Amino acid sequence: MRFLFKTHYNQDIDHLKHGGDRFWYGLLLVLAAAAPAALGTFYLGELNLVMIYAIAGVGLMLLVGYTGQVSLGHAAFLAIGAYTHSLLLGAGLPFLLSIVAAVLVSALVGAGVGWIALRMTGIYLAIATLAFAMLTEQTISRAEWLTGGFRGLAVPQASLFGMPLTQGWQHYYVTLTLLVVTLLAALNILRSSTGRAMVAIRDSEISAESVGINLAVYKTFAFALSAGITGLAGALFAHRLGYLSPDAFTFLISLQLLLMVVVGGVGSMRGVIYGALFIGFLPQLLAIARDTLPPQIAQAPGLEPGIFGLILVLVILFEPQGIFGRWLKIKSYFQLFPLYRRATHRRQKTYLRTERLR
Amino acid sequence: MSYLAVEDLSISFGGIRAVDDVSFDVEEGEVFAIIGPNGAGKTTLFNLVSGIYSPDGGSVRFAGRDITSLPAHRIAPLGLARTFQNIELFEHATVLQNLLIGRHVHRRSTALSHLLFLPAVRREELEHRRRVEDVIDLLELAHYREQRIANLPYGVRKVVEVGRALCLEPKLLLLDEPTSGLNPEESEDMGFWIEDINRDLGVTVVMVAHDMGLVSRVAGRVLALNEGRVIAEGSAAEVQKNPAVVDAYLGAD
Ligand SMILES: Nc1ncnc2c1ncn2[C@@H]1O[C@H](COP(=O)(O)OP(=O)(O)OP(=O)(O)O)[C@@H](O)[C@H]1O
Ligand SMILES: [Mg+2]
Numbered sequence: 380m381r382f383l384f385k386t387h388y389n390q391d392i393d394h395l396k397h398g399g400d401r402f403w404y405g406l407l408l409v410l411a412a413a414a415p416a417a418l419g420t421f422y423l424g425e426l427n428l429v430m431i432y433a434i435a436g437v438g439l440m441l442l443v444g445y446t447g448q449v450s451l452g453h454a455a456f457l458a459i460g461a462y463t464h465s466l467l468l469g470a471g472l473p474f475l476l477s478i479v480a481a482v483l484v485s486a487l488v489g490a491g492v493g494w495i496a497l498r499m500t501g502i503y504l505a506i507a508t509l510a511f512a513m514l515t516e517q518t519i520s521r522a523e524w525l526t527g528g529f530r531g532l533a534v535p536q537a538s539l540f541g542m543p544l545t546q547g548w549q550h551y552y553v554t555l556t557l558l559v560v561t562l563l564a565a566l567n568i569l570r571s572s573t574g575r576a577m578v579a580i581r582d583s584e585i586s587a588e589s590v591g592i593n594l595a596v597y598k599t600f601a602f603a604l605s606a607g608i609t610g611l612a613g614a615l616f617a618h619r620l621g622y623l624s625p626d627a628f629t630f631l632i633s634l635q636l637l638l639m640v641v642v643g644g645v646g647s648m649r650g651v652i653y654g655a656l657f658i659g660f661l662p663q664l665l666a667i668a669r670d671t672l673p674p675q676i677a678q679a680p681g682l683e684p685g686i687f688g689l690i691l692v693l694v695i696l697f698e699p700q701g702i703f704g705r706w707l708k709i710k711s712y713f714q715l716f717p718l719y720r721r722a723t724h725r726r727q728k729t730y731l732r733t734e735r736l737r
Numbered sequence: 738m739s740y741l742a743v744e745d746l747s748i749s750f751g752g753i754r755a756v757d758d759v760s761f762d763v764e765e766g767e768v769f770a771i772i773g774p775n776g777a778g779k780t781t782l783f784n785l786v787s788g789i790y791s792p793d794g795g796s797v798r799f800a801g802r803d804i805t806s807l808p809a810h811r812i813a814p815l816g817l818a819r820t821f822q823n824i825e826l827f828e829h830a831t832v833l834q835n836l837l838i839g840r841h842v843h844r845r846s847t848a849l850s851h852l853l854f855l856p857a858v859r860r861e862e863l864e865h866r867r868r869v870e871d872v873i874d875l876l877e878l879a880h881y882r883e884q885r886i887a888n889l890p891y892g893v894r895k896v897v898e899v900g901r902a903l904c905l906e907p908k909l910l911l912l913d914e915p916t917s918g919l920n921p922e923e924s925e926d927m928g929f930w931i932e933d934i935n936r937d938l939g940v941t942v943v944m945v946a947h948d949m950g951l952v953s954r955v956a957g958r959v960l961a962l963n964e965g966r967v968i969a970e971g972s973a974a975e976v977q978k979n980p981a982v983v984d985a986y987l988g989a990d
Contacts, residue, residue: 388866390860391833442840571851571858572837572844572865575830579838589825590814590905591788591842600848606839647830 394566411555416549423547424619429659430554431615436639436651437565438608442643443637445569446601447581448493451505452512453636456606458519458628460485460613462526465623474537474544478557481614482607489606493599512633520625531624534617544618554615561608564647568604577601609636623713634687642694644703653702738801740765740941741909746785746795754885755781756771757965758795763909768935771852772949772976774985778965779945780822783911786943787819797930799909814842816908821899822945826886832897833882836869839904843868853880860934868869876930892923898929903938910934912944916951924948961985 385391395401415423422626434500435457442448464481485663496507497664527531537544568574576597579587584594635658643654665686669677676682698705739762746759756778763769766931784790786797788809796805804812806928818839827835843865844857876896881889886897895915902910916924917933928951935955945987947951952959953973961969961976963985968975976982 388863389859438797443967510851565856568851571846571854571862572841573848573851575834575838576841578830578834579827579841583825585789586821586825586827586901587838588789588809589813589819590901591840592812592838594809630866 382668382709392570393562395568408559412552415551420547420586423551425659427547427551427554427595428619429552429610429655430558431619432636432639432659433522433652433655434554434558434561434615435609435636436643436655437561437648438612438644439604439636439640440643440648440651441568441577441608442601442605443564444647444650445574445581445639446577446598446605448496448598448601449501449505449637451633451637452508452515452603452629453490453609454628454630454632455512455515455603456485456489456609457616457632457636458515458623458625459488459606460533461617461620461628462519462532462613463610464614465532466525467537467539469561474539476612478611482611485613486607489610490599490603493602494595494604496576496596496602497598509630512630516625516628519628526623526625529624529626531622534621534623537618551617557615558569561611562648565608569648573600574596594612595623607695627655630702631684631687634684634691638687638691641691642701644701645699647701647703650701650703653706668690704711738798739763740798740800741786741943742748742798743782743786744796744798745791746782746786746797748781748792749757750834751821754965756785756792759962759965759967760795761945761970762962763941765941766935766939767954767957768931768944770951770952770959770973771943771945771962772947772959773968774964776964777962777985779962780967782962783819783913783945787911789818789986800934802921813905815904817911818905818907818909819900819911820895820902820913822913822917824891824894824898826894826898826901831883831885832873832878832889832900833869833899835886835897836872836904837865840865840868855884866907869904872903873961874875875903875933876900892919895919895923895927899927899934903934903940909939909941909943913941914945914947916946916948924951928954931978949973 390396396402412557414426418426419496435453438456439450442450460481463484464477467477467480468474492508492511498506499507504722520528522528523530539553542549568577576587576592579590579592580597580601588594608686617623639654639658640651641654642657643652644650665683694701700707741763743762743811744760746756747754748756759778759782771782773779781790785792788804788807788811792928796803799812799815800803800932802815804815811908827838828839844861846855850858857895873882876899878893878896878900881893881897889897895918899915912931916927918939919927931942931944932955935942944956946956956973959969959971959973960967961979961982963981968981968985969979971979
């Protein structure tokens with residue numbers, strides 16, 4: 380086991396807490412930056428997609444994993460980001476400005492949804508956000524004059540600093556940069572009083588109120604932040620799609636985003652990355668599985684959502700901490716070897732909580 | 738005018754008047770205890786004072802201000818902190834994070850500056866941390882600093898909750914059964930801490946307690962409730978001898 384001797388409170392505040400962290404994250408960044416040199420177009424594109432998912436995942440994680448507000452409608456924010464970005468780009472706005480505008484519009488809509496859904500929790504909130512996503516999908520398909528409806532909307536080509544973004548590696552670097560920025564911003568929020576207020580709301584609303592946290596303000600803020608970040612992912616996703624239509628943002632996408640957060644590990648930003656890798660490469664796994672399954676099953680409609688749902692349920696039942704939690708357990712197994720006991724990670728008894736106040 | 742002035746406070750749930758025309762005054766700097774059998778309305782009274790419930794009638798004034806209709810999150814910044822009978826901590830966060838959350842009312846920076854974590858935010862965080870460490874020292878929580886609440890035994894959680902309330906730097910502290918569920922040594926410690934908090938930190942304390950030993954040791958004045966009504970008020974010895982109080986406890990047991 381390693382012991383960290385801390386000599387200053389700053390060490391608890393810093394993102395990278397010791398030399399080991401700095402080394403591994405530095406290495407990861409170097410590898411990520413070098414990827415275009417090593418990977419072919421296909422895999423680079425897939426990695427780009429994984430990072431776009433990861434950005435959306437950071438947004439959803441802040442809401443679900445840290446504020447405790449579930450959303451089954453985040454595909455809508457992805458769509459709002461994608462359409463806003465494409466339309467503004469088409470209207471001649473520069474790439475970066477258009478991205479910022481997409482983030483702001485998504486955040487604004489998110490604030491509205493959060494504000495309306497203030498009194499809802501759990502399953503009711505899930506249903507409300509789902510309804511919102513369906514409404515958004517409908518609106519997009521009906522507003523043909525703006526979005527082209529089901530005929531679709533071609534995503535204009537972007538250019539950055541006068542350089543047209545045509546190559547896969549260019550998009551890859553844009554996404555990588557924005558992912559790093561998003562992660563840093565999210566981690567910054569989490570290490571300050573705003574993030575702690577979110578965690579407080581997740582764990583006990585009544586206590587949060589009693590220490591002076593305005594539930595309405597922070598819930599609305601969490602929704603706005605989450606939607607804004609997901610909108611950013613949407614803007615990048617638009618370039619990946621090349622052509623927008625409402626059926627690119629269905630319930631399946633919302634479910635996938637939620638799956639990413641839950642499978643990765645609720646309440647951990649590293650979990651988002653694991654989750655994004657998981658759902659990024661899941662379709663490939665499913666495709667392989669399809670070939671080996673009997674055709675009656677493999678061709679069955681609704682197989683994908685069924686499998687997503689099944690994985691979601693299994694993870695919640697058997698590994699509620701997700702991949703990240705599993706990783707922590709494996710790590711401590713090796714650190715404590717041979718002293719690891721099965722009960723090491725079992726939760727202590729939960730004590731009665733003030734149910735009268737709910 | 739008293740520091741905390743509760744006047745004719747009432748609230749009903751369905752048909753039950755859980756708190757029925759309750760009035761009492763707490764002076765600045767005292768330790769005031771509220772006793773009464775189960776279901777007497779003690780917790781409900783705390784919920785009314787701290788703004789979790791809004792009353793059907795009556796008023797609450799704190800430090801010269803009418804707080805009757807203020808929501809809980811606007812009352813806390815005025816210097817009123819509380820604990821819960823059944824412990825309401827942030828379960829999946831560490832002790833340190835729980836205590837830092839208790840500093841919420843002292844935040845000075847905006848969410849936008851948090852996104853960027855500007856130098857001023859770091860300075861503020863360091864300041865919060867120093868204040869939190871003072872509380873950790875006072876309540877001897879150093880050993881548990883990095884542990885998650887979910888992994889802590891009951892007795893420690895009870896102390897962490899008091900610690901979180903202290904992090905607000907309150908002027909008035911409401912403790913709902915601070916020693917319930919604690920073993921004798923833990924109860925004894927809690928008694929000392931309540932005295933320290935009152936004497937050294939100058940915090941006015943109102944506490945609900947069943948433990949008459951604790952009450953007579955730390956509380957100057959005692960209020961007895963039964964079925965939502967005040968049945969006695971006075972020193973611990975007086976209240977304990979009061980026939981209405983004896984009746985209420987015998988009737989309830
Ligand atoms: N939210 C609520 N809804 C309905 N009834 C409530 C609610 N809160 C309290 N009551 C009722 O009000 C009465 C007083 O309850 P309260 O919790 O204040 O008692 P208490 O004096 O704190 O008792 P204890 O010693 O058991 O903690 C009880 O009859 C209780 O059932
Ligand atoms: Mg009670």
